[in-house]
Amino acid sequence: MSETITAAPGIETAAAGVRQMSMQQALNRALDEILAENPKSVIFGEDCGRLGGVFRITDGLQAKHGEARVFDTPLAESGILGMSVGLAMAGFHPIPEVQFDGFAYPAINQIVCQIARMNYRSRGTLPMPITLRVPSFGGIRAPEHHGESLEALFAHVPGLKVVSPSTPHDAYHLLKYAASRPDPVIFMEPKSRYWQKGPVDVTNPLPGTAAHDGDADNSGSLTGARVAREGRHLTLVAWGAMVSRCLQVAELAAEDGIDVEVLDLRWLKPIDAEALATSVGKTRRAVVVHEAPLTSGLGAEVAQLITQSCFATLKAPVERVTGFDVPYPSGDLEDEYIPNIDRILFGIQRVLEYRRG
Amino acid sequence: MAEISFPLPDLGEGLIEATVLDWLVEPGQQVERNQAIVELETTKSALELPSPQAGKVVRIHGAPGDTINVGEPLIVFEVPDDTAGIVGTVPKDEAPKRRVRLSAVLDED
Structure with a gap:
């Protein structure tokens, strides 16, 4: 018996090209289009094929694009990423998945020692156009190893790019953009946001604006941070699942007369230092929020970039609100x-x- | 909708079976994660088994007095397709709650 399962289509809204979708549906659509547009792209991982992924991100893709393009792998992350190296060397554009972020640890050797430096090692003759999808962060009350916050670990490795979307719209565009890059990208999907719906404009990465000059598809707007909410008094810097929480905080702060700007960093390597300078240059106060432990977390990097550009006008040291210096705990x-x-x-x-003083 | 079967786990160290004392849920009922679903007795103790997940009960296996082997089906849940098979639970959208209020004198120099 073969059963074709496809993600439920998004609901059309009035604006042309804008649909309401969950992040699941947005990612599924992006992968579907990547497979259709790039014959060299292949998707694989644990349960990615027949089941369509434990989070249904690859739902229906094997039935549509065939078992050679979308397939299951053994429970061996070192094999999934090791195979990605070989496929990339042979000219493919692999889009592997590690089922949960904690399962990336067994593949660290392949990611750090091979994928990140093959282009460098081969003097540019063996690029690694690999997009590694990593369902990331906590928020779904999963057991140990099923919720982590590994962005600082990946961002510290030269040769890797790291990105995390916070909305269905960004998830769709950033995944398509990442898959079009010649370099390896760690794509951290905030798993607690998979089910939340939002408007997705598939025709324009930056809704509400016309395409930039000389940038027909507006893809230039995908390389940096995004102002999720404008404010005057203080900048909250966040990424992934923490962006929606910071937007809630901004609304509550407004009740007390504090006008908070929320900057969704999106790219965690490279970090958009210019956007930080612009935002905090205006607000003169900054708090960076992340789920990962405090010590050597990405908040320290963000704080330093802000200090570098805004030292003279900062009203206070940059604060960090983060997870604690303990292993990322299980659900309870x-x-x-x-x-x-x-x-x-x-x-x-x-x-x-x-x-001061 | 998808069905997920939950087999009887080893309730002690090396136990091979358990006897159903009483079911606390019935087919058609919606259960939450960690809700007590069945009272079981093993050679070591009697206990209430918490539900491993949220979902609608489709089938229960074993009447009171029946013995079930570890690894055999105990209960079958029905869950929406977008949650089937995930480890953990889909977070609910909750209204933000706060206790901390902000107070500041902003000098707008």
């Missing part, structure tokens, strides 16, 4: 670990009440 302790609204508000208060 998530609420205690992941920065919640009150912890972020406390961080904002610390910045607001800081006085």
Whole structure:
């Protein structure tokens, strides 16, 4: 018995090209289009084929594009990423998946020692156009190893690019953009946001604007950070699943008369230092929020970039509101670990009440 | 919709079976994760088994007094396709709650 399963189509809305979709559906559509547009692209991982992925991101793709393009692998992440190296050397554009972020650890050797440096090692003759999809971060009360926040680890490796979308719209465009790059990209999908719906404009990466001059498809808007909410008094810097929480915090802060800007960093390597300078140059106060532990987290990098560009005008040191310096806990302790609204508000208060001298 | 079967786990160290004392849920009922679903007795103890996941109960295996082997089906759930097979639970959209209020004198120099 063969059963064809496809993701439910998004609901058409009035604006041309804009559909309401979940991040699941947006990613599924992006992968479907990548397979159709690039005959060298292949998708594989644990349960990616017949089942369509444990999060249904590859749902229906094997039935549509065939078992040679979308297939299951053994439970061996080192094999999944090792095979990606060979496929890339042979001219393919692999889009592997590690089923959960914690399962990336067994493949660190392949990612760090091979994928990240093959282009460098071969003097550019063996590029690695690999997009590694990693369902990331916590928020779904999963067991150990099923929720991590590995962005600092990946960002520290020369040769890797790291990106994390926070909305269905960005998920669609950033995945297509990542898959079109000649370099390896770690694509961190915020798994707690998979089911949330939002408008996706498939025709324009930057909704509400015309394409930039000389940039017909507006893809230039995909390489940097995104202002998710404009504000005057303080900038919250976040990425992935923390962006929606920071937007909630911004609404609550507004009740107290504090106008918060939310900067969705999107790219975690390279980081959009110009966007940080522009935003914090205006607000003069910044709090960076992430799920990963504090020490050597990406918040330190962000704080330094802000300090570098805004030192003279900063009203207070950049605050960090992060997970604790403990292993990312399993589901029952998530609420205690992941920065919640009150912890972020406390961080904002610390910045607001800081006085020099 | 998709069906997920949950087999009887080893409830101790090296136990091979358990006896159903009483079912606390019935087919058609919606259960939450960690909700007690069945009372079982093993050679070591009697206990309430928490549900491994949320979902609608489709079938239960074993009447009170029946013995079930470890690894055999205990209960079958029905879940929406977009949640079937995931490890963990789909987060609910909750209204933001706060306890911390902000207070600041902003000098707009």
